[in-house]
Amino acid sequence: MWLILPNFTEYMQEGLITDIELLEQVNEHTQGHEHRPSGEIRTTAENALAGQRKLYIESYGCQMNFSDSEIVASIMQKHGFGTTARPEEADLVLLNTCAIRDKAEQTIRHRLGELNGLKKRNPEMTIGVLGCMAERLKAKLLEEEKIVDLVVGPDAYRDLPRLVGEVDSGARAVNVLLSREETYADITPVRLESNGVTAFISIMRGCDNMCSFCVVPFTRGRERSRDPQSIIAEAQDLFNKGFREVTLLGQNVDSYKWAGQANKKETDRAQAEGKPVIDFADLLEMVALIHPDLRVRFSTSHPKDMTDKVLHTMAKYDNICKYIHLPVQSGNNRVLQLMNRTYDREWYIGRIDAIRRILGEDCGISSDMIAGFCTETEEEHQDTLTLMQYAKFDFSYMFYYSERPGTLAARKYADDIPLEVKKRRLNEIIALQRDLSYERNQRDVGKIHRVLIEGASKRSADFLQGRNTANKVVVFPRGSYQKGQYVNVLVHSATAATLLGEVVE
Numbered sequence: 001m002w003l004i005l006p007n008f009t010e011y012m013q014e015g016l017i018t019d020i021e022l023l024e025q026v027n028e029h030t031q032g033h034e035h036r037p038s039g040e041i042r043t044t045a046e047n048a049l050a051g052q053r054k055l056y057i058e059s060y061g062c063q064m065n066f067s068d069s070e071i072v073a074s075i076m077q078k079h080g081f082g083t084t085a086r087p088e089e090a091d092l093v094l095l096n097t098c099a100i101r102d103k104a105e106q107t108i109r110h111r112l113g114e115l116n117g118l119k120k121r122n123p124e125m126t127i128g129v130l131g132c133m134a135e136r137l138k139a140k141l142l143e144e145e146k147i148v149d150l151v152v153g154p155d156a157y158r159d160l161p162r163l164v165g166e167v168d169s170g171a172r173a174v175n176v177l178l179s180r181e182e183t184y185a186d187i188t189p190v191r192l193e194s195n196g197v198t199a200f201i202s203i204m205r206g207c208d209n210m211c212s213f214c215v216v217p218f219t220r221g222r223e224r225s226r227d228p229q230s231i232i233a234e235a236q237d238l239f240n241k242g243f244r245e246v247t248l249l250g251q252n253v254d255s256y257k258w259a260g261q262a263n264k265k266e267t268d269r270a271q272a273e274g275k276p277v278i279d280f281a282d283l284l285e286m287v288a289l290i291h292p293d294l295r296v297r298f299s300t301s302h303p304k305d306m307t308d309k310v311l312h313t314m315a316k317y318d319n320i321c322k323y324i325h326l327p328v329q330s331g332n333n334r335v336l337q338l339m340n341r342t343y344d345r346e347w348y349i350g351r352i353d354a355i356r357r358i359l360g361e362d363c364g365i366s367s368d369m370i371a372g373f374c375t376e377t378e379e380e381h382q383d384t385l386t387l388m389q390y391a392k393f394d395f396s397y398m399f400y401y402s403e404r405p406g407t408l409a410a411r412k413y414a415d416d417i418p419l420e421v422k423k424r425r426l427n428e429i430i431a432l433q434r435d436l437s438y439e440r441n442q443r444d445v446g447k448i449h450r451v452l453i454e455g456a457s458k459r460s461a462d463f464l465q466g467r468n469t470a471n472k473v474v475v476f477p478r479g480s481y482q483k484g485q486y487v488n489v490l491v492h493s494a495t496a497a498t499l500l501g502e503v504v505e
């Protein structure tokens with residue numbers, strides 16, 4: 001189940017948005033390309049057999065979390081749990097949480113308050129918190145939220161059955177140990193809420209980058225890569241089951257590296273000793289070779305690591321989608337330095353130029369932007385706007401800065417931009433992005449796009465929708481076409497969010 005708000009562009013056109021909080025929320029929802037922090041909440045579907053204990057998982061945040069919930073469902077299934085879509089019927093309720101901004105954590109606390117009512121009616125119900133908020137707050141969460149029985153961090157999901165057993169015998173349980181090796185490579189995810197066409201494959205975990213604003217290195221631990229053979233096997237299995245698109249997921253996919261084990265330190269040592277190493281471009285090629293009808297996407301690319309080798313591999317295979325999510329965060333060099341992003345504006349522009357040179361003007365590019373980072377001046381904010389104009393992003397995920405306890409920025413810099421200023425700057429970024437999205441989408445009008453059909457349009461059952469290679473949503477009359485099919489669509493019009501057209505043979 002997806003909670004989706006109506007179209008952002010229409011809200012803007014109809015002048016319905018006056019409150020920036022709402023605007024931000026709508027922005028998060030409608031920019032919900034699945035691998036990004038989005039305001040979406042996903043829940044498990046009904047598949048428990050008679051007599052099985054019932055598990056209900058609610059997943060918040062980014063696609064990595066949604067993927068992890070599929071691993072958790074798989075682990076618990078082996079221990080006798082089936083899933084339910086109704087929390088009131090569950091024996092075990094798990095919230096898989098996000099900690100990226102304060103608002104994400106407030107949402108979880110609010111939800112725990114609501115679940116309190118259910119627990120009062122069913123005191124046998126076990127309530128667990130998983131994911132980044134669990135890892136950040138650890139046992140403190142048990143003190144602060146009395147209804148929580150279980151706190152489990154992202155690297156400890158194999159231990160869940162034992163921890164649930166501890167709760168069954170009357171204790172409260174915590175495991176927030178982070179690992180340098182865990183990739184869950186051998187666990188076949190139970191696909192939750194799948195459209196049967198597109199799926200996500202986690203290729204690495206953790207992050208070693210230490211951007212000063214970001215809590216991820218603390219909540220998801222050190223970077224490690226997954227065995228490529230297990231990735232290929234998972235993609236092949238998905239293709240055999242009828243899936244036609246896989247997205248390879250990681251916080252920084254360009255630093256994927258495999259030389260026989262997950263541990264990055266060991267991999268670096270093996271590489272220094274001259275042992276053969278599989279890098280991200282090699283992995284991309286291996287997945288592309290599974291079948292020409294299996295589309296391959298990936299996210300997220302870090303500007304400091306995205307190589308021309310990856311771009312040339314993308315150019316070589318039609319089934320590697322021509323779309324790159326390349327978050328810039330800010331267009332100003334002083335701010336980028338404070339953010340510890342380790343590249344500057346000129347480097348980023350060089351990467352945009354390389355994409356255009358190797359993959360052409362039509363390659364989709366998207367970004368993340370943070371408005372009002374510590375000490376950001378009006379001129380520095382303007383630099384973000386001019387960089388957006390240069391890069392001509394097809395869409396972006398836009399946030400105002402939210403200080404996270406324990407991060408480098410929280411320890412070193414004052415969060416000194418007033419909230420109204422952050423919101424106004426964010427509003428300017430959103431307005432510019434809306435214009436850029438509209439402009440970029442108009443370029444697609446009059447052209448034929450190969451679209452992989454994902455299902456019915458959100459608006460009307462008489463229309464289908466899918467995506468073109470650049471990750472843009474294309475809507476067209478249903479005809480007799482089916483999801484999972486590829487069709488050629490001649491686009492006749494476009495809004496800032498969607499391309500509209502007709503199938504041509």
Ligand code: SAM
Pocket residue numbers: 037062100101213214215216250251252300301302326327329368369370399400401402403404
């Ligand atoms: N690894 C990805 C990268 O470096 O591009 C980003 C992952 S992060 C989960 C997603 C986005 O959340 C970031 O790109 C950033 O724009 C935003 N973000 C992270 N920490 C934030 C904070 N403290 N305040 C506001 N936005 C934040």
Ligand code: SF4
Pocket residue numbers: 207208209210211214215216217251252302
């Ligand atoms: Fe966070 Fe930076 Fe790592 Fe992305 S690259 S997850 S922003 S620390």
